[in-house]
Amino acid sequence: MHLFYDTAITEETVHHQMNENESRHICKVLRLKDGDLIGIQNGNGLLATAKITDANQKRCAISIVSKETEVAPSYSIHIAICPTKMNERMEWFVEKTTELGVTEITFLLSKNSERKAIKMERFESIAISAMKQSKRLFLPKINPLVKVDQFVKDHPNGFIAHCYDGEKKSLMTTFDNCSPILIGPEGDFTLDESDLAKINGYQEITLGNNRLRTETAGLYACMQALMRVK
Amino acid sequence: MHLFYDTAITEETVHHQMNENESRHICKVLRLKDGDLIGIQNGNGLLATAKITDANQKRCAISIVSKETEVAPSYSIHIAICPTKMNERMEWFVEKTTELGVTEITFLLSKNSERKAIKMERFESIAISAMKQSKRLFLPKINPLVKVDQFVKDHPNGFIAHCYDGEKKSLMTTFDNCSPILIGPEGDFTLDESDLAKINGYQEITLGNNRLRTETAGLYACMQALMRVK
Numbered sequence: 241m242h243l244f245y246d247t248a249i250t251e252e253t254v255h256h257q258m259n260e261n262e263s264r265h266i267c268k269v270l271r272l273k274d275g276d277l278i279g280i281q282n283g284n285g286l287l288a289t290a291k292i293t294d295a296n297q298k299r300c301a302i303s304i305v306s307k308e309t310e311v312a313p314s315y316s317i318h319i320a321i322c323p324t325k326m327n328e329r330m331e332w333f334v335e336k337t338t339e340l341g342v343t344e345i346t347f348l349l350s351k352n353s354e355r356k357a358i359k360m361e362r363f364e365s366i367a368i369s370a371m372k373q374s375k376r377l378f379l380p381k382i383n384p385l386v387k388v389d390q391f392v393k394d395h396p397n398g399f400i401a402h403c404y405d406g407e408k409k410s411l412m413t414t415f416d417n418c419s420p421i422l423i424g425p426e427g428d429f430t431l432d433e434s435d436l437a438k439i440n441g442y443q444e445i446t447l448g449n450n451r452l453r454t455e456t457a458g459l460y461a462c463m464q465a466l467m468r469v470k
Numbered sequence: 471m472h473l474f475y476d477t478a479i480t481e482e483t484v485h486h487q488m489n490e491n492e493s494r495h496i497c498k499v500l501r502l503k504d505g506d507l508i509g510i511q512n513g514n515g516l517l518a519t520a521k522i523t524d525a526n527q528k529r530c531a532i533s534i535v536s537k538e539t540e541v542a543p544s545y546s547i548h549i550a551i552c553p554t555k556m557n558e559r560m561e562w563f564v565e566k567t568t569e570l571g572v573t574e575i576t577f578l579l580s581k582n583s584e585r586k587a588i589k590m591e592r593f594e595s596i597a598i599s600a601m602k603q604s605k606r607l608f609l610p611k612i613n614p615l616v617k618v619d620q621f622v623k624d625h626p627n628g629f630i631a632h633c634y635d636g637e638k639k640s641l642m643t644t645f646d647n648c649s650p651i652l653i654g655p656e657g658d659f660t661l662d663e664s665d666l667a668k669i670n671g672y673q674e675i676t677l678g679n680n681r682l683r684t685e686t687a688g689l690y691a692c693m694q695a696l697m698r699v700k
Contacts, residue, residue, distance in 0.1 A: 332562060339686050340678075374680045412697065448570075448700075450604045456569050463693050467642065470678075 241289070242270060243279040243372045245379075249288050255303050256280075256290070263300035266292070277305065283371065283379030285310045310377045315417040315469040318344040320391055320398075321458045322425035325354045333455040334363045337462045338370035338380055346383040346420070348391055352427040360384055388422075388433045395420050397441035401457055403428045408446035411464040421445070421465060423458040471519070472500060473509040473602045475609075479518050485533050486510075486520070493530035496522070507535065513601065513609030515540045540607045545647040545699040548574040550621055550628075551688045552655035555584040563685040564593050567692045568600035568610055576613040576650070578621055582657040590614055618652070618663045625650050627671035631687055633658045638676035641694040651675070651695060653688040 244262050258266060266272050274295050280288045280302070287308045294301035319342060323330045334345060347358050363382050371379050392398070398420040399411065411421070422429075422437065429437075438444070447460050474492055488496060496502050504525050510518045510532070517538045524531035549572060553560045564575060577588050593612050601609050622628070628650040629641065641651070652659075652667065659667075668674070677690050 336686055336689075339680065339682055340690065341680065374682060376680055450569065450571065450606055452569055452604060456566055459566075459689075460570065460693065463690065464697070467694070467697065 241277055241279045242266075242272070243281060245283060245368050245372070246280050247282050247284070249280050249282045249286060249304075251286065251307065251309065253288070253304055255293075255301065258300040258302065260298050264297055266300050267295045267297040278302065281372065281377060281379075283368070283377075285312055285377050287377055308377075312378065313341070313343070313469075316343040317341065317462055317465045317469070318346065318418070318420040319423060319458050319462055320346040320348050320395075320420050321423040322348045322350045322353050322388075322454065323355045323358050323385075324426060324454045327355070327358075329453070329455040330358070331362070331366055333458050334366045334382070335370045336459050338367045338376070339374040340459075340462060341376065341466060342380045342462050343378075344381040344383070344420075346391065347385045348422065349385045349387045350425045350433055351388075351430045353425045354427075356385075358385055388429060389436055391420075392422075392433075392437045392440040392442060398422060398437070398443075399445045399461075400429070400434065400437045400442045401445050401447055401461060402434050403451075404431065404434055406444040408444045411445050411461060412468055414443060414445065415465045415468040417469050421461045423454060423461060426454055471507055471509045472496075472502070473511060475513060475598050475602070476510050477512050477514070479510050479512045479516060479534075481516065481537065481539065483518070483534055485523075485531065488530040488532065490528050494527055496530050497525045497527040508532065511602065511607060511609075513598070513607075515542055515607050517607055538607075542608065543571070543573070543699075546573040547571070547692055547695045547699070548576065548648070548650040549653060549688050549692055550576040550578050550625075550650050551653040552578045552580045552583050552618075552684065553585045553588050553615075554656060554684050557585070557588075559683070559685040560588070561592070561596055563688050564596045564612070565600045566689050568597045568606070569604040570689075570692060571606065571608075571696060572610045572692050573608075574611045574613065574650075576621065577615045578652065579615045579617045580655045580663055581618075581660045583655045584657075586615075588615055618659060619666055621650075622652075622663075622667045622670045622672060628652060628667070628673075629675045630659070630664065630667045630672045631675050631677055631691060632664050633681075634661065634664055636674040638674045641675050641691060642698055644673060644675065645695045645698040647699050651691045653684060653691060656684055
Protein backbone atom coordinates (compact mmCIF):
# COMPACT_ATOMS: atom_id res chain seq x y z
CA MET A 241 0.00 0.00 0.00
CA HIS A 242 1.39 3.41 -0.97
CA LEU A 243 2.02 5.73 1.98
CA PHE A 244 1.37 9.47 2.02
CA TYR A 245 2.06 12.15 4.60
CA ASP A 246 -0.60 14.69 5.55
CA THR A 247 -0.63 16.53 8.86
CA ALA A 248 -4.33 17.43 8.43
CA ILE A 249 -5.47 13.85 9.12
CA THR A 250 -6.63 13.43 12.74
CA GLU A 251 -8.51 10.83 14.74
CA GLU A 252 -11.75 12.62 13.80
CA THR A 253 -11.17 12.74 10.03
CA VAL A 254 -13.76 10.83 7.97
CA HIS A 255 -13.51 12.43 4.53
CA HIS A 256 -10.55 14.43 3.24
CA GLN A 257 -9.26 16.07 0.12
CA MET A 258 -5.54 15.58 -0.57
CA ASN A 259 -3.53 18.64 -1.61
CA GLU A 260 -2.72 19.28 -5.27
CA ASN A 261 0.78 17.86 -5.08
CA GLU A 262 -0.26 14.57 -3.47
CA SER A 263 -3.37 14.35 -5.69
CA ARG A 264 -1.15 14.55 -8.75
CA HIS A 265 1.14 11.89 -7.32
CA ILE A 266 -1.74 9.55 -6.41
CA CYS A 267 -3.76 9.89 -9.60
CA LYS A 268 -1.26 10.83 -12.31
CA VAL A 269 2.06 9.28 -11.27
CA LEU A 270 0.76 6.13 -9.52
CA ARG A 271 -2.45 5.99 -11.62
CA LEU A 272 -4.56 4.91 -8.66
CA LYS A 273 -8.34 4.76 -9.24
CA ASP A 274 -11.58 5.14 -7.30
CA GLY A 275 -11.82 2.36 -4.74
CA ASP A 276 -8.03 1.87 -4.42
CA LEU A 277 -6.59 1.97 -0.90
CA ILE A 278 -3.77 4.24 0.30
CA GLY A 279 -2.11 4.80 3.67
CA ILE A 280 -1.87 8.30 5.16
CA GLN A 281 0.44 9.15 8.07
CA ASN A 282 0.13 12.39 10.00
CA GLY A 283 3.63 12.14 11.52
CA ASN A 284 2.10 12.38 14.96
CA GLY A 285 1.21 8.79 15.82
CA LEU A 286 -1.56 8.09 13.32
CA LEU A 287 -1.69 5.87 10.24
CA ALA A 288 -5.01 5.87 8.38
CA THR A 289 -6.06 3.48 5.65
CA ALA A 290 -8.18 5.39 3.16
CA LYS A 291 -10.21 4.59 0.05
CA ILE A 292 -10.05 6.87 -2.96
CA THR A 293 -13.55 8.21 -3.65
CA ASP A 294 -12.71 10.69 -6.40
CA ALA A 295 -9.43 10.12 -8.25
CA ASN A 296 -9.14 13.76 -9.31
CA GLN A 297 -5.59 14.77 -10.31
CA LYS A 298 -5.97 18.13 -8.58
CA ARG A 299 -8.35 17.37 -5.71
CA CYS A 300 -8.22 13.67 -4.90
CA ALA A 301 -10.94 12.81 -2.36
CA ILE A 302 -10.59 9.97 0.12
CA SER A 303 -12.65 8.35 2.88
CA ILE A 304 -10.99 6.86 5.95
CA VAL A 305 -11.50 3.10 6.24
CA SER A 306 -9.53 2.40 9.41
CA LYS A 307 -7.01 4.03 11.73
CA GLU A 308 -4.02 2.79 13.67
CA THR A 309 -2.58 4.96 16.44
CA GLU A 310 0.54 4.80 18.55
CA VAL A 311 1.23 6.57 21.83
CA ALA A 312 4.20 8.93 21.75
CA PRO A 313 7.30 7.47 23.42
CA SER A 314 7.96 8.52 27.01
CA TYR A 315 11.47 9.70 26.10
CA SER A 316 12.82 12.39 23.83
CA ILE A 317 16.07 12.03 21.90
CA HIS A 318 17.09 15.52 20.82
CA ILE A 319 20.34 15.77 18.86
CA ALA A 320 21.70 19.30 18.32
CA ILE A 321 24.42 19.08 15.69
CA CYS A 322 26.64 21.43 13.68
CA PRO A 323 26.04 20.69 9.99
CA THR A 324 29.03 19.30 8.11
CA LYS A 325 30.71 20.96 5.16
CA MET A 326 29.48 18.16 2.91
CA ASN A 327 25.72 18.38 2.92
CA GLU A 328 25.15 14.75 2.00
CA ARG A 329 26.70 13.69 5.31
CA MET A 330 23.97 15.60 7.14
CA GLU A 331 21.34 14.16 4.83
CA TRP A 332 22.23 10.63 5.79
CA PHE A 333 22.45 11.65 9.44
CA VAL A 334 18.81 12.80 9.20
CA GLU A 335 17.79 9.62 7.34
CA LYS A 336 19.48 7.23 9.74
CA THR A 337 18.44 8.90 12.99
CA THR A 338 14.84 9.09 11.71
CA GLU A 339 14.90 5.37 10.88
CA LEU A 340 16.15 4.63 14.39
CA GLY A 341 13.69 6.90 16.17
CA VAL A 342 15.19 10.31 16.95
CA THR A 343 12.62 12.77 18.36
CA GLU A 344 14.12 16.15 17.47
CA ILE A 345 17.08 17.48 15.50
CA THR A 346 18.41 21.03 15.86
CA PHE A 347 21.09 22.40 13.57
CA LEU A 348 23.72 24.41 15.43
CA LEU A 349 25.93 27.24 14.28
CA SER A 350 29.32 27.14 16.02
CA LYS A 351 32.03 29.77 15.55
CA ASN A 352 34.02 26.86 14.06
CA SER A 353 31.28 25.83 11.61
CA GLU A 354 32.26 25.86 7.96
CA ARG A 355 28.65 25.51 6.84
CA LYS A 356 26.50 28.48 7.78
CA ALA A 357 23.31 27.74 5.84
CA ILE A 358 21.11 24.68 5.41
CA LYS A 359 18.11 23.69 3.30
CA MET A 360 15.35 22.82 5.75
CA GLU A 361 12.91 21.55 3.09
CA ARG A 362 15.42 18.97 1.90
CA PHE A 363 15.98 17.62 5.43
CA GLU A 364 12.25 17.51 6.09
CA SER A 365 11.60 15.60 2.90
CA ILE A 366 14.35 13.09 3.79
CA ALA A 367 12.86 12.63 7.27
CA ILE A 368 9.38 12.01 5.79
CA SER A 369 10.76 9.37 3.40
CA ALA A 370 12.71 7.67 6.20
CA MET A 371 9.63 7.71 8.47
CA LYS A 372 7.57 5.99 5.77
CA GLN A 373 10.30 3.54 4.88
CA SER A 374 10.86 2.47 8.49
CA LYS A 375 7.12 2.30 9.25
CA ARG A 376 7.43 4.82 12.05
CA LEU A 377 4.39 6.90 13.00
CA PHE A 378 6.24 9.90 14.44
CA LEU A 379 8.12 12.41 12.34
CA PRO A 380 11.09 14.01 14.10
CA LYS A 381 10.89 17.76 14.62
CA ILE A 382 13.68 19.48 12.70
CA ASN A 383 14.72 22.94 13.84
CA PRO A 384 16.59 25.55 11.79
CA LEU A 385 20.11 26.82 12.53
CA VAL A 386 20.63 28.47 15.89
CA LYS A 387 23.88 29.68 17.45
CA VAL A 388 25.44 27.36 20.03
CA ASP A 389 25.49 30.14 22.66
CA GLN A 390 21.79 30.81 22.23
CA PHE A 391 20.88 27.12 22.23
CA VAL A 392 22.61 26.26 25.51
CA LYS A 393 20.94 29.23 27.21
CA ASP A 394 17.51 28.23 25.87
CA HIS A 395 18.01 24.51 26.61
CA PRO A 396 20.14 24.20 29.75
CA ASN A 397 21.25 20.93 31.40
CA GLY A 398 22.04 18.80 28.37
CA PHE A 399 25.00 16.71 27.24
CA ILE A 400 27.93 17.87 25.16
CA ALA A 401 30.42 15.79 23.14
CA HIS A 402 33.73 17.57 22.52
CA CYS A 403 37.41 16.68 22.18
CA TYR A 404 38.85 18.88 24.95
CA ASP A 405 39.96 17.31 28.22
CA GLY A 406 37.26 16.94 30.83
CA GLU A 407 35.35 14.67 33.19
CA LYS A 408 33.56 12.65 30.56
CA LYS A 409 31.00 9.92 31.00
CA SER A 410 29.12 7.67 28.60
CA LEU A 411 25.54 8.40 27.56
CA MET A 412 24.84 4.76 28.36
CA THR A 413 25.16 5.60 32.06
CA THR A 414 24.09 9.26 32.17
CA PHE A 415 21.33 9.92 29.63
CA ASP A 416 18.16 11.06 31.38
CA ASN A 417 15.44 10.41 28.76
CA CYS A 418 15.01 13.93 27.47
CA SER A 419 17.95 16.37 27.56
CA PRO A 420 19.55 17.56 24.31
CA ILE A 421 22.84 16.08 23.12
CA LEU A 422 25.27 18.51 21.45
CA ILE A 423 27.59 17.38 18.65
CA GLY A 424 30.24 19.83 17.40
CA PRO A 425 31.48 20.75 13.94
CA GLU A 426 34.48 19.27 12.10
CA GLY A 427 36.84 21.56 14.05
CA ASP A 428 35.07 20.94 17.40
CA PHE A 429 33.21 23.57 19.45
CA THR A 430 35.28 26.58 20.52
CA LEU A 431 36.52 26.48 24.12
CA ASP A 432 34.18 29.41 24.89
CA GLU A 433 31.19 27.49 23.57
CA SER A 434 32.11 24.39 25.54
CA ASP A 435 32.61 26.48 28.71
CA LEU A 436 29.28 28.26 28.22
CA ALA A 437 27.54 24.89 27.88
CA LYS A 438 29.12 23.75 31.14
CA ILE A 439 28.03 26.98 32.88
CA ASN A 440 24.52 26.16 31.65
CA GLY A 441 24.60 22.74 33.30
CA TYR A 442 25.83 20.60 30.41
CA GLN A 443 27.54 17.31 31.24
CA GLU A 444 30.52 16.27 29.12
CA ILE A 445 30.21 12.92 27.36
CA THR A 446 32.66 10.61 25.61
CA LEU A 447 31.87 8.63 22.47
CA GLY A 448 34.99 6.47 22.73
CA ASN A 449 38.68 6.98 22.07
CA ASN A 450 38.58 7.28 18.31
CA ARG A 451 38.02 10.35 16.22
CA LEU A 452 34.53 10.09 14.75
CA ARG A 453 33.22 12.24 11.95
CA THR A 454 30.53 14.70 13.04
CA GLU A 455 27.69 12.72 11.51
CA THR A 456 28.98 9.41 12.88
CA ALA A 457 29.27 10.96 16.36
CA GLY A 458 25.67 12.22 16.10
CA LEU A 459 24.35 8.84 15.02
CA TYR A 460 26.37 6.98 17.65
CA ALA A 461 25.10 9.31 20.39
CA CYS A 462 21.53 8.80 19.16
CA MET A 463 21.94 4.99 19.26
CA GLN A 464 23.47 5.07 22.74
CA ALA A 465 20.67 7.27 24.07
CA LEU A 466 18.07 4.96 22.49
CA MET A 467 19.64 1.88 24.05
CA ARG A 468 19.66 3.61 27.41
CA VAL A 469 15.93 4.47 27.31
CA LYS A 470 14.61 1.26 25.73
CA MET B 471 51.16 15.06 9.64
CA HIS B 472 50.06 13.30 6.44
CA LEU B 473 49.20 9.64 6.91
CA PHE B 474 50.02 6.85 4.48
CA TYR B 475 49.14 3.18 4.42
CA ASP B 476 51.79 0.55 3.68
CA THR B 477 51.49 -3.06 4.81
CA ALA B 478 55.25 -3.61 4.34
CA ILE B 479 56.11 -1.52 7.43
CA THR B 480 56.79 -3.76 10.43
CA GLU B 481 58.27 -3.33 13.91
CA GLU B 482 61.69 -4.17 12.41
CA THR B 483 61.60 -1.65 9.54
CA VAL B 484 64.34 1.02 9.70
CA HIS B 485 64.59 2.23 6.09
CA HIS B 486 61.92 1.80 3.44
CA GLN B 487 61.11 2.81 -0.11
CA MET B 488 57.49 3.82 -0.72
CA ASN B 489 55.78 2.41 -3.83
CA GLU B 490 55.49 4.48 -7.00
CA ASN B 491 51.92 5.57 -6.34
CA GLU B 492 52.57 6.80 -2.79
CA SER B 493 55.92 8.33 -3.84
CA ARG B 494 54.14 10.39 -6.46
CA HIS B 495 51.54 11.46 -3.89
CA ILE B 496 54.17 12.40 -1.29
CA CYS B 497 56.57 14.23 -3.55
CA LYS B 498 54.52 15.53 -6.47
CA VAL B 499 51.01 16.12 -5.06
CA LEU B 500 51.91 17.14 -1.52
CA ARG B 501 55.37 18.50 -2.52
CA LEU B 502 57.02 17.17 0.62
CA LYS B 503 60.81 17.48 0.76
CA ASP B 504 63.80 15.72 2.32
CA GLY B 505 63.57 15.99 6.10
CA ASP B 506 59.76 16.30 6.19
CA LEU B 507 57.90 13.90 8.47
CA ILE B 508 55.07 11.58 7.45
CA GLY B 509 53.02 8.95 9.28
CA ILE B 510 52.77 5.41 7.93
CA GLN B 511 50.16 2.91 9.16
CA ASN B 512 50.38 -0.78 8.36
CA GLY B 513 46.72 -1.45 9.19
CA ASN B 514 47.81 -4.08 11.69
CA GLY B 515 48.41 -2.11 14.88
CA LEU B 516 51.43 -0.02 13.90
CA LEU B 517 51.84 3.70 13.22
CA ALA B 518 55.37 4.81 12.29
CA THR B 519 56.62 8.37 12.10
CA ALA B 520 59.13 8.57 9.25
CA LYS B 521 61.50 11.16 7.81
CA ILE B 522 61.83 11.57 4.06
CA THR B 523 65.46 10.88 3.10
CA ASP B 524 65.09 11.00 -0.68
CA ALA B 525 62.05 12.85 -2.03
CA ASN B 526 62.06 10.95 -5.31
CA GLN B 527 58.73 11.07 -7.18
CA LYS B 528 59.04 7.42 -8.17
CA ARG B 529 61.02 5.89 -5.31
CA CYS B 530 60.61 8.03 -2.20
CA ALA B 531 62.94 6.78 0.55
CA ILE B 532 62.15 7.18 4.23
CA SER B 533 63.75 6.37 7.59
CA ILE B 534 61.64 5.43 10.59
CA VAL B 535 61.94 7.95 13.45
CA SER B 536 59.55 6.39 15.96
CA LYS B 537 56.83 3.76 16.23
CA GLU B 538 53.56 3.48 18.08
CA THR B 539 51.89 0.09 18.41
CA GLU B 540 48.55 -1.09 19.64
CA VAL B 541 47.54 -4.59 20.73
CA ALA B 542 44.72 -6.11 18.67
CA PRO B 543 41.36 -6.04 20.49
CA SER B 544 40.32 -9.24 22.25
CA TYR B 545 37.01 -9.30 20.38
CA SER B 546 36.08 -9.62 16.73
CA ILE B 547 33.08 -7.88 15.18
CA HIS B 548 32.39 -9.63 11.89
CA ILE B 549 29.41 -8.31 9.92
CA ALA B 550 28.32 -10.43 6.95
CA ILE B 551 25.93 -8.35 4.87
CA CYS B 552 24.11 -8.57 1.54
CA PRO B 553 25.11 -5.55 -0.55
CA THR B 554 22.32 -3.09 -1.31
CA LYS B 555 21.09 -2.22 -4.79
CA MET B 556 22.47 1.31 -4.34
CA ASN B 557 26.20 0.96 -4.01
CA GLU B 558 26.70 4.22 -2.10
CA ARG B 559 24.69 2.80 0.82
CA MET B 560 27.26 0.02 1.16
CA GLU B 561 30.09 2.52 0.81
CA TRP B 562 28.90 4.46 3.80
CA PHE B 563 28.30 1.23 5.71
CA VAL B 564 32.00 0.40 5.19
CA GLU B 565 33.07 3.93 6.16
CA LYS B 566 30.96 4.10 9.33
CA THR B 567 31.69 0.61 10.63
CA THR B 568 35.42 1.17 10.03
CA GLU B 569 35.28 4.45 11.99
CA LEU B 570 33.56 2.64 14.85
CA GLY B 571 35.92 -0.34 14.88
CA VAL B 572 34.50 -3.28 12.91
CA THR B 573 36.99 -6.17 12.56
CA GLU B 574 35.77 -7.95 9.43
CA ILE B 575 33.14 -7.42 6.72
CA THR B 576 31.96 -10.18 4.40
CA PHE B 577 29.65 -9.48 1.47
CA LEU B 578 26.92 -12.09 1.11
CA LEU B 579 25.01 -13.25 -1.92
CA SER B 580 21.42 -14.19 -1.03
CA LYS B 581 18.93 -15.67 -3.50
CA ASN B 582 16.99 -12.42 -2.82
CA SER B 583 19.97 -10.13 -3.54
CA GLU B 584 19.45 -7.61 -6.30
CA ARG B 585 23.15 -6.77 -6.42
CA LYS B 586 25.31 -9.66 -7.50
CA ALA B 587 28.68 -7.97 -8.00
CA ILE B 588 30.78 -5.55 -5.94
CA LYS B 589 33.96 -3.55 -6.42
CA MET B 590 36.34 -4.72 -3.73
CA GLU B 591 39.04 -2.10 -4.46
CA ARG B 592 36.57 0.71 -3.86
CA PHE B 593 35.49 -0.68 -0.47
CA GLU B 594 39.12 -1.24 0.54
CA SER B 595 40.06 2.30 -0.35
CA ILE B 596 37.10 3.66 1.67
CA ALA B 597 38.13 1.53 4.66
CA ILE B 598 41.73 2.83 4.45
CA SER B 599 40.53 6.46 4.39
CA ALA B 600 38.16 5.86 7.31
CA MET B 601 40.93 4.14 9.29
CA LYS B 602 43.23 7.14 8.78
CA GLN B 603 40.48 9.66 9.49
CA SER B 604 39.43 8.01 12.75
CA LYS B 605 43.04 7.42 13.86
CA ARG B 606 42.51 3.68 14.12
CA LEU B 607 45.51 1.38 13.75
CA PHE B 608 43.65 -1.71 12.51
CA LEU B 609 42.19 -2.01 9.02
CA PRO B 610 39.10 -4.23 8.85
CA LYS B 611 39.41 -7.33 6.69
CA ILE B 612 36.97 -7.12 3.77
CA ASN B 613 35.97 -10.38 2.11
CA PRO B 614 34.50 -10.78 -1.38
CA LEU B 615 31.00 -12.03 -2.16
CA VAL B 616 30.12 -15.52 -0.95
CA LYS B 617 26.77 -17.31 -1.06
CA VAL B 618 24.79 -17.28 2.20
CA ASP B 619 24.53 -21.10 2.19
CA GLN B 620 28.30 -21.48 1.86
CA PHE B 621 29.01 -18.85 4.51
CA VAL B 622 26.84 -20.38 7.25
CA LYS B 623 28.43 -23.80 6.64
CA ASP B 624 31.95 -22.33 6.79
CA HIS B 625 31.17 -20.09 9.81
CA PRO B 626 28.67 -21.93 12.02
CA ASN B 627 27.20 -20.59 15.29
CA GLY B 628 26.68 -16.93 14.48
CA PHE B 629 23.79 -14.49 14.71
CA ILE B 630 21.19 -13.75 12.05
CA ALA B 631 18.88 -10.73 11.71
CA HIS B 632 15.77 -11.45 9.63
CA CYS B 633 12.12 -10.38 9.55
CA TYR B 634 10.46 -13.80 9.87
CA ASP B 635 8.87 -14.84 13.16
CA GLY B 636 11.20 -16.48 15.62
CA GLU B 637 12.67 -16.55 19.11
CA LYS B 638 14.69 -13.38 18.82
CA LYS B 639 17.04 -11.83 21.31
CA SER B 640 19.10 -8.63 21.35
CA LEU B 641 22.81 -8.63 20.56
CA MET B 642 23.22 -6.56 23.72
CA THR B 643 22.50 -9.70 25.75
CA THR B 644 23.72 -12.49 23.46
CA PHE B 645 26.80 -11.36 21.53
CA ASP B 646 29.77 -13.55 22.41
CA ASN B 647 32.78 -11.44 21.32
CA CYS B 648 33.52 -13.13 18.02
CA SER B 649 30.71 -14.84 16.05
CA PRO B 650 29.60 -13.38 12.70
CA ILE B 651 26.42 -11.32 12.47
CA LEU B 652 24.34 -11.83 9.29
CA ILE B 653 22.34 -8.96 7.76
CA GLY B 654 20.00 -9.78 4.86
CA PRO B 655 19.23 -8.01 1.58
CA GLU B 656 16.42 -5.53 0.91
CA GLY B 657 13.94 -8.41 0.44
CA ASP B 658 15.24 -10.33 3.49
CA PHE B 659 16.96 -13.73 3.41
CA THR B 660 14.93 -16.56 1.86
CA LEU B 661 13.25 -18.88 4.37
CA ASP B 662 15.60 -21.67 3.21
CA GLU B 663 18.66 -19.51 3.93
CA SER B 664 17.33 -18.56 7.36
CA ASP B 665 16.55 -22.22 8.14
CA LEU B 666 19.99 -23.35 7.00
CA ALA B 667 21.58 -20.75 9.26
CA LYS B 668 19.57 -22.06 12.21
CA ILE B 669 20.58 -25.66 11.39
CA ASN B 670 24.17 -24.42 11.51
CA GLY B 671 23.71 -23.04 15.00
CA TYR B 672 22.76 -19.44 14.23
CA GLN B 673 20.78 -17.54 16.87
CA GLU B 674 18.06 -15.17 15.68
CA ILE B 675 18.42 -11.55 16.74
CA THR B 676 16.11 -8.55 16.76
CA LEU B 677 17.19 -5.00 15.97
CA GLY B 678 13.95 -3.46 17.25
CA ASN B 679 10.40 -3.21 15.97
CA ASN B 680 10.99 -0.84 13.08
CA ARG B 681 11.95 -1.69 9.56
CA LEU B 682 15.57 -0.66 9.09
CA ARG B 683 17.32 -0.36 5.76
CA THR B 684 19.98 -3.04 5.19
CA GLU B 685 22.90 -0.68 5.79
CA THR B 686 21.27 0.84 8.91
CA ALA B 687 20.64 -2.65 10.30
CA GLY B 688 24.29 -3.56 9.68
CA LEU B 689 25.58 -0.44 11.39
CA TYR B 690 23.16 -0.76 14.31
CA ALA B 691 24.18 -4.41 14.83
CA CYS B 692 27.86 -3.36 14.74
CA MET B 693 27.25 -0.66 17.36
CA GLN B 694 25.29 -3.01 19.62
CA ALA B 695 28.01 -5.66 19.43
CA LEU B 696 30.67 -3.03 20.20
CA MET B 697 28.76 -1.78 23.23
CA ARG B 698 28.40 -5.35 24.45
CA VAL B 699 32.15 -6.09 24.26
CA LYS B 700 33.45 -2.75 25.53
